Amino acid sequence: MYTISEVAKLLDVSTHTLRYYEKENxxxxxxxxxxxxxxxxxHLKWLKFVMKLKQTQMPIAKIREYxxxxxxxxxxxxxxxELLENHLxxxxxxxxxxxxxxxxxxxxxxKYREFINQSKSETVK
Incomplete structure (x- = not known):
């Protein structure tokens, strides 16, 4: 078993985020x-999944629904x-x-690089 601080450190999230996920059920x-x-x-496995959903722009409401x-x-x-297929x-x-x-x-x-290179070569002439 892990404390909230340990989980936060393991997953590189804040304890506030973990409390928020709890508040949101x-x-x-x-x-x-x-x-x-x-x-x-x-719990860690579930949180890793939740974080992937969040990273891929799944709204909290949909994560809560899931x-x-x-x-x-x-x-x-x-x-x-269906929820996961829609997210995919x-x-x-x-x-x-x-x-x-x-x-x-x-x-x-x-195009910018070409322009810059062309400008440089014209300046040298």
Whole structure:
């Protein structure tokens, strides 16, 4: 079991973030006799998944919904699948946008480099 500080350090997040996830019912840590939060390896695995969802722009409301569905049990499997499939489509759209933006930026950068190199060679003449 890990304390909130240990988990924060392991995952490179703040304790505030972990408390926020708890407030949003995204994670419910265990408690010891002093009411201090304790996290298991399963909690860590879940938090790593949550952080990947967040890094890929899944809104907290959707993460909360997924967590709620998971807690409700196996009868929500189809709804969880659909939620993750929709998020995968969103990621794929993000990748397409990033790829086209990367291409545009590379073209623009190359034009600037060409212009700068051409200006330098004309100055030398």
């Amino acid at each position: 995204i994670i419910i840590p265990d408690r010891n006799e002093n009411k201090e939060r304790l996290y298991s390896d399963m 967590a709620r569905l998971f807690e409700e049990g196996e009868h929500t499997t189809q709804a969880r699948l 489509l969103s990621i794929q759209n993000q990748l397409e946008t990033l790829a086209s933006t990367e291409k545009m930026l590379e073209e623009k950068i190359n």
